[in-house]
Amino acid sequence: xxxxxxxxxxxxxxxxxxxxxxxxxxxxxxxxxxxxxxxxxxxxxxxxxxxxxxxxxxxxxxxxxxxxxxxxxxxxxxxxxxxxxxxxxxxxxxxxxxxxxxxxxxxxxxxxxxxxxxxxxxxxxxxxxxxxxxxxxxxxxxxxxxxxxxxxxxxxxxxxxxxxxxxxxxxxxxxxxxxxxxxxxxxxxxxxxxxxxxxxxxxxxxxxxxxxxxxxxx
Numbered sequence: 001x002x003x004x005x006x007x008x009x010x011x012x013x014x015x016x017x018x019x020x021x022x023x024x025x026x027x028x029x030x031x032x033x034x035x036x037x038x039x040x041x042x043x044x045x046x047x048x049x050x051x052x053x054x055x056x057x058x059x060x061x062x063x064x065x066x067x068x069x070x071x072x073x074x075x076x077x078x079x080x081x082x083x084x085x086x087x088x089x090x091x092x093x094x095x096x097x098x099x100x101x102x103x104x105x106x107x108x109x110x111x112x113x114x115x116x117x118x119x120x121x122x123x124x125x126x127x128x129x130x131x132x133x134x135x136x137x138x139x140x141x142x143x144x145x146x147x148x149x150x151x152x153x154x155x156x157x158x159x160x161x162x163x164x165x166x167x168x169x170x171x172x173x174x175x176x177x178x179x180x181x182x183x184x185x186x187x188x189x190x191x192x193x194x195x196x197x198x199x200x201x202x203x204x205x206x207x208x209x210x211x212x213x214x215x216x217x218x
Contacts, residue, residue, distance in 0.1 A: 002088075002107055007129055010041040010073050011164045011184030012212070013205045017044050017063075018140060021193040030192045031063050035070040037201025042067050043090055043186070045077035053082050060084030075111060080104065090132060093119065101127030115145050117158035124159040131161050132186065135177055136168025140188040149180045156181030171203045178211045 015034035017027040049056040064085035067074040073087035088109025112123035113132040134144040162183035170190040194200035
């Protein structure tokens with residue numbers, strides 16, 4: 001069941017899958033490594049399966065099974081009607097946002113990628129649960145427009161929705177993204193292309209946990 005408090009916690013270490021970053025490493029390999037490393041949410045991003053919906057549904061079902069066994073939500077990127085047993089869907093500005101909440105239903109999360117404060121407010125109005133913001137340049141999604149840390153701060157201030165930063169983020173700059181107001185950090189190649197994706201996820205988690213601990217000392 002969709003819950004705002006649990007979602008904010010889930011956004012902390014958000015790993016997005018990708019195939020082809022390392023030869024022979026599949027989406028499910030990334031899911032397993034991320035879960036072992038302590039990821040708090042997984043997004044299945046498989047644009048190569050756009051014309052193979054049955055394969056996408058099967059993959060989403062298998063990924064959801066792994067995630068749910070580990071107590072972690074699975075979000076499917078782009079494919080609103082092919083989300084399998086996932087916990088939600090993440091959409092971009094080029095996707096059909098109007099009516100997305102009604103089609104998704106009340107129990108699953110809706111994430112929306114935004115680049116401007118006005119897009120953030122629109123996403124809030126259509127029932128989004130969280131926002132994704134590209135912060136730095138990224139080769140894994142070159143069409144995305146990076147807004148930088150200042151742009152991230154503006155978007156964070158535009159709505160009450162939690163924001164997850166993505167794009168060029170790794171353990172070395174995750175603190176800067178969190179300090180700009182992001183509820184969490186999402187990564188693709190920092191885990192998916194890492195020599196040791198389990199340890200890469202753990203290191204990212206350590207950075208996030210240390211930052212959160214500094215902001216909320218006992």
